[in-house]
Amino acid sequence: MIKNIKGTKDLLPNATYNLQDIENHLTRFMHLHGYGEIRTPIFESTELFTRSVGENTDIVNKEMYTWEDQNGQSLTLRPEMTASVARAYIQKQMWKIEPISKYYYIGPLFRRERPQKGRLRQFHQFGVESIGSENPEQDAEVISIAYNIYKMFGIEDISIKINSLGSGNIREIYSNDLKESLSNFKDSFSDSELKRLEQNPLRILDSKNEKIIKIINENAPNIFDYISPTDKKHFESVLNILDTMGIPYVHDNYLVRGLDYYNQTVFEVISNKLGGQDALCGGGRYDKLISQLGGEDIPAVGFAAGMERLIIAMNLENNESTSTDIYIINNEISLNGVSMLLADNIRKNLGVAVYVDTLRRSLKSQLRHSNKMKSKFSIILDAKTLDENTVCIKNMEKNSQDIIDFNNVVSYFESE
RNA sequence: GUGGCCGUAGCUCAGUUGGUUAGAGCGGCCGGUUGUGGUCCGGCAGGUCGAGGGUUCGAAUCCCUUCGGUCACCCCA
Numbered sequence: 116m117i118k119n120i121k122g123t124k125d126l127l128p129n130a131t132y133n134l135q136d137i138e139n140h141l142t143r144f145m146h147l148h149g150y151g152e153i154r155t156p157i158f159e160s161t162e163l164f165t166r167s168v169g170e171n172t173d174i175v176n177k178e179m180y181t182w183e184d185q186n187g188q189s190l191t192l193r194p195e196m197t198a199s200v201a202r203a204y205i206q207k208q209m210w211k212i213e214p215i216s217k218y219y220y221i222g223p224l225f226r227r228e229r230p231q232k233g234r235l236r237q238f239h240q241f242g243v244e245s246i247g248s249e250n251p252e253q254d255a256e257v258i259s260i261a262y263n264i265y266k267m268f269g270i271e272d273i274s275i276k277i278n279s280l281g282s283g284n285i286r287e288i289y290s291n292d293l294k295e296s297l298s299n300f301k302d303s304f305s306d307s308e309l310k311r312l313e314q315n316p317l318r319i320l321d322s323k324n325e326k327i328i329k330i331i332n333e334n335a336p337n338i339f340d341y342i343s344p345t346d347k348k349h350f351e352s353v354l355n356i357l358d359t360m361g362i363p364y365v366h367d368n369y370l371v372r373g374l375d376y377y378n379q380t381v382f383e384v385i386s387n388k389l390g391g392q393d394a395l396c397g398g399g400r401y402d403k404l405i406s407q408l409g410g411e412d413i414p415a416v417g418f419a420a421g422m423e424r425l426i427i428a429m430n431l432e433n434n435e436s437t438s439t440d441i442y443i444i445n446n447e448i449s450l451n452g453v454s455m456l457l458a459d460n461i462r463k464n465l466g467v468a469v470y471v472d473t474l475r476r477s478l479k480s481q482l483r484h485s486n487k488m489k490s491k492f493s494i495i496l497d498a499k500t501l502d503e504n505t506v507c508i509k510n511m512e513k514n515s516q517d518i519i520d521f522n523n524v525v526s527y528f529e530s531e
Numbered sequence: 532g533u534g535g536c537c538g539u540a541g542c543u544c545a546g547u548u549g550g551u552u553a554g555a556g557c558g559g560c561c562g563g564u565u566g567u568g569g570u571c572c573g574g575c576a577g578g579u580c581g582a583g584g585g586u587u588c589g590a591a592u593c594c595c596u597u598c599g600g601u602c603a604c605c606c607c608a
Contacts, residue, residue: 228606
């Protein structure tokens with residue numbers, strides 16, 4: 116038997132039902148905020164990700180699905196969206212067309228990780244990117260959107276962590292000092308932690324190892340002491356606006372993000388119900404990415420949210436079954452054509468869902484199926500009554516029936 | 532990538548110290564006299580016991596390998 120690839124999932128109608136509903140809400144929500152959808156290809160030139168996400172990140176080092184195309188070009192299934200959005204923005208030279216571009220996206224991403232609940236190899240993210248404003252109100256807008264989306268879906272048990280990484284070469288200076296401050300404690304570090312301290316020192320800050328956390332708390336410098344007065348002011352303005360908007364947050368000095376392109380504001384929305392994979396969404400500012408990839412010097416801020424984690428947090432993994440409004444029961448094979456014609460007429464004129472059996476089931480079975488599909492009405496076609504030009508319409512909830520003229524079926528439902 | 536736990540019908544599981552034709556509930560399908568659903572009753576269909584190999588007279592049960600799931604780490608959404 117051929118099976119799906121590890122870390123991928125098939126979604127059948129009872130699972131996609133809720134997903135479509137969520138997507139509709141997100142689309143509507145973003146429209147209300149002035150953001151439009153962007154869709155980019157799911158594979159890109161490998162170089163795009165090595166240059167934006169960072170050579171020393173795990174994503175680029177060991178998690179990308181990369182292959183060589185027939186012409187020798189290295190291609191990669193996208194492991195994240197921001198790089199693609201930036202690439203498209205630059206390619207279309209959007210800054211010449213409008214001073215600010217606001218995008219949202221929903222789509223599949225690919226990372227070759229060990230699967231876990233809420234972490235797949237093909238997973239889906241919803242995300243927002245606002246490109247063009249350097250102002251704190253833009254940070255606040257993006258963060259409030261993230262927060263309000265979870266509120267919209269009724270997810271209460273969440274908290275926002277926020278921090279600033281400063282700008283310019285602060286990141287490097289701080290990283291070096293951090294490395295130095297911990298150099299006396301190398302005995303307590305595991306091999307992988309030492310490697311991390313070497314290659315991507317900031318990441319050591321969100322270690323889950325109790326011992327390391329203690330050492331950091333007692334010895335690590337505070338990045339907030341490094342960032343410039345301008346950056347500090349920017350960060351405080353963001354917090355002020357969040358306060359005014361009534362959005363709760365926690366300033367976490369040790370929050371850093373794994374991707375290289377982040378600077379200044381970074382944030383995460385955490386669910387308290389998700390266990391290990393508790394980050395519902397993460398994002399921040401990436402003011403240098405556009406220029407670094409060959410565009411103008413244009414600031415930007417955004418976030419990405421995991422759809423699978425959203426669905427887990429909503430506790431909605433399987434719910435609704437397919438339903439219909441009207442079920443047409445044909446009692447004789449010769450009436451198939453009439454049934455389907457009637458179904459088309461009702462769909463066309465009333466825009467409601469009409470189901471016709473194609474399994475040649477018995478009357479009893481069709482009624483059972485009609486009931487299972489939660490139909491409001493069943494129309495029973497029968498050769499005898501059709502000779503008299505009438506059909507039987509059964510109200511499934513009231514268990515009442517009407518005999519009406521075949522030509523009046525549509526108008527019958529219009530009055531219902 | 533590292534480590535722990537798990538893998539029997541579509542789903543949730545039972546299956547005694549290895550011993551005949553592997554079970555239940557739910558779900559699915561059909562039917563309960565000639566054209567009526569939801570409740571009720573009856574019947575039927577689904578499993579090479581994740582896969583491959585080994586030990587044995589005999590394996591769902593023991594051993595090895597492998598695949599998949601799950602949890603922690605790693606990382607991140």
